Amino acid sequence: MRFSQILPWLAAAVGPVVAADGDPWSLFTDKVVFDGRAQNLSASYPRLAELEDGTLLATTGLFGATPAFFPVFESTDGGIHWAWVSNITDQVNGWGMSAQPAIIELTEPLGGFPAGTVLASGNSWHPDSSNSSTGGTKIDLYASTDKARTWQFVSHIAQGGAPNTTNGATPIWEPFLMVYGRSLAAYYSDQRDPLHGQKLAHQVSTDLRTWGSVVNDVAYDLYMQRPGMTVVAHIPPIDKYILVYENPAGNSSSHGSHYPVYYRLSDSPLTFDAAEGVGIEIGGAFAPNAAPYVVWSPAGGPNGTVVVSDADYSTVYTNTAGGDPAAWQRRAVPQPSAYSRALLVFKEHPDHLMLLSGGTFDGPEPKILTASVVSLTAVLGGDCLSSAKNTRRELCDPEG
Numbered sequence: 001m002r003f004s005q006i007l008p009w010l011a012a013a014v015g016p017v018v019a020a021d022g023d024p025w026s027l028f029t030d031k032v033v034f035d036g037r038a039q040n041l042s043a044s045y046p047r048l049a050e051l052e053d054g055t056l057l058a059t060t061g062l063f064g065a066t067p068a069f070f071p072v073f074e075s076t077d078g079g080i081h082w083a084w085v086s087n088i089t090d091q092v093n094g095w096g097m098s099a100q101p102a103i104i105e106l107t108e109p110l111g112g113f114p115a116g117t118v119l120a121s122g123n124s125w126h127p128d129s130s131n132s133s134t135g136g137t138k139i140d141l142y143a144s145t146d147k148a149r150t151w152q153f154v155s156h157i158a159q160g161g162a163p164n165t166t167n168g169a170t171p172i173w174e175p176f177l178m179v180y181g182r183s184l185a186a187y188y189s190d191q192r193d194p195l196h197g198q199k200l201a202h203q204v205s206t207d208l209r210t211w212g213s214v215v216n217d218v219a220y221d222l223y224m225q226r227p228g229m230t231v232v233a234h235i236p237p238i239d240k241y242i243l244v245y246e247n248p249a250g251n252s253s254s255h256g257s258h259y260p261v262y263y264r265l266s267d268s269p270l271t272f273d274a275a276e277g278v279g280i281e282i283g284g285a286f287a288p289n290a291a292p293y294v295v296w297s298p299a300g301g302p303n304g305t306v307v308v309s310d311a312d313y314s315t316v317y318t319n320t321a322g323g324d325p326a327a328w329q330r331r332a333v334p335q336p337s338a339y340s341r342a343l344l345v346f347k348e349h350p351d352h353l354m355l356l357s358g359g360t361f362d363g364p365e366p367k368i369l370t371a372s373v374v375s376l377t378a379v380l381g382g383d384c385l386s387s388a389k390n391t392r393r394e395l396c397d398p399e400g
């Protein structure tokens with residue numbers, strides 16, 4: 001352990017939240033973005049986007065309101081202050097925006113929408129989700145041309161059966177949006193294919209209204225395997241795309257993780273099906289578990305840093321070697337673990353990593369939204385947790 005390095009967030013973690021009224025774009029720890037407990041609203045599975053002008057948008061799955069909706073929060077100072085600016089509501093199904101939001105900005109015109117349009121998606125299902133005869137799951141696309149103040153329905157991307165995670169049921173889940181070329185790719189988890197309990201797939205649109213055929217991204221021969229929860233990022237120095245996913249296979253386990261986090265690297269974000277899936281392992285002894293997220297930052301060396309988060313641990317998993325399977329390290333950050341925690345690297349401050357958490361998958365803690373902003377350089381230079389079971393901090397780098 002390098003005692004010489006006292007990280008700002010370590011000092012902050014034991015004292016008051018230093019940046020409650022901090023400078024714009026400063027670092028801060030576990031700051032409350034939204035607390036809906038007074039209205040019985042529980043936040044889980046948040047998502048983040050930074051607009052070209054530096055405005056941050058946060059949204060989240062919310063439980064407790066019927067019909068459900070996705071609240072949208074805005075910060076213009078790097079997350080120091082947040083305002084609740086709109087709600088993304090279901091305008092077409094009468095079901096609500098039930099869970100699993102996605103949000104991005106168009107940086108070039110597409111489908112008749114100008115650059116600067118904010119696109120959002122999510123999973124809409126009937127509030128009585130246990131009744132398979134009333135319901136379905138619909139992954140819908142919404143657009144805002146006024147910086148997330150108002151929203152218009154654009155299209156149904158895909159639809160499936162009622163929400164039901166049992167293999168053999170036919171729902172769809174967990175959209176992720178990405179612009180590639182002059183088209184929008186919508187990734188999601190798909191239980192409709194009778195050959196696979198669940199697979200990962202995408203569809204592409206050039207007009208945002210009509211969608212191409214379903215293309216597999218991750219589909220295993222073993223029927224019971226349920227790859228899930230696609231998130232994709234670009235790694236510019238090697239011009240590859242990385243797709244992270246959870247990869248449960250019955251009750252099998254990787255170092256005790258039943259939903260081990262896997263990834264695939266591909267030259268194109270539309271050809272992951274041909275790429276090999278690799279499980280993230282730390283020191284041959286630890287595997288992160290469930291609901292991963294991935295971002296890339298130019299900080300950390302010639303290849304920058306790939307940063308992955310999972311559902312069960314507060315830590316992040318970093319790779320400064322272009323995704324080399326042997327080069328993952330486990331690093332401490334001050335943000336609590338959460339179900340499908342969101343990450344964001346700021347465009348003008350690429351060393352700054354924001355982590356946004358809602359509740360855990362099934363834990364008792366209050367499901368409020370909190371965020372931290374950490375220096376990735378400090379995270380990479382700081383303590384490294386090499387194994388899950390011990391709480392000792394060890395250096396990942398034996399030469400260190």
Ligand SMILES: *[C@@H]1O[C@H](CO)[C@@H](O)[C@H](O)[C@H]1NC(C)=O
Pocket residue numbers: 040042063064065
């Ligand atoms: C609060 O929300 C939960 C769902 O998250 C619901 O089961 C419960 O009935 C709600 N309570 C009240 C008082 O509305």
Ligand SMILES: *[C@@H]1O[C@H](CO)[C@@H](O)[C@H](O)[C@H]1NC(C)=O
Pocket residue numbers: 065071084085086087
């Ligand atoms: C969002 O919806 C909630 C619940 O209906 C409401 O209390 C809140 O004022 C709405 N916020 C905005 C910005 O529309």
Ligand SMILES: *[C@@H]1O[C@H](CO)[C@@H](O)[C@H](O)[C@H]1NC(C)=O
Pocket residue numbers: 131132133134
């Ligand atoms: C399911 O929905 C159908 C159609 O609305 C209704 O007839 C049926 O009673 C519902 N079943 C249950 C168990 O609520």
Ligand SMILES: *[C@@H]1O[C@H](CO)[C@@H](O)[C@H](O)[C@H]1NC(C)=O
Pocket residue numbers: 130131132164165166167168169
């Ligand atoms: C969920 O799907 C399974 C498999 O198709 C089915 O047996 C079960 O009845 C479904 N559950 C509900 C609540 O509809």
Ligand SMILES: *[C@@H]1O[C@H](CO)[C@@H](O)[C@H](O)[C@H]1NC(C)=O
Pocket residue numbers: 250251252
């Ligand atoms: C794992 O699941 C299989 C079948 O699904 C079952 O036969 C086996 O006993 C299970 N193993 C454990 C350790 O639970």
Ligand SMILES: *[C@@H]1O[C@H](CO)[C@@H](O)[C@H](O)[C@H]1NC(C)=O
Pocket residue numbers: 238301302303320321322323324
């Ligand atoms: C950058 O990534 C590429 C591709 O994985 C690898 O060959 C190269 O060694 C990496 N460079 C460094 C400095 O890690």
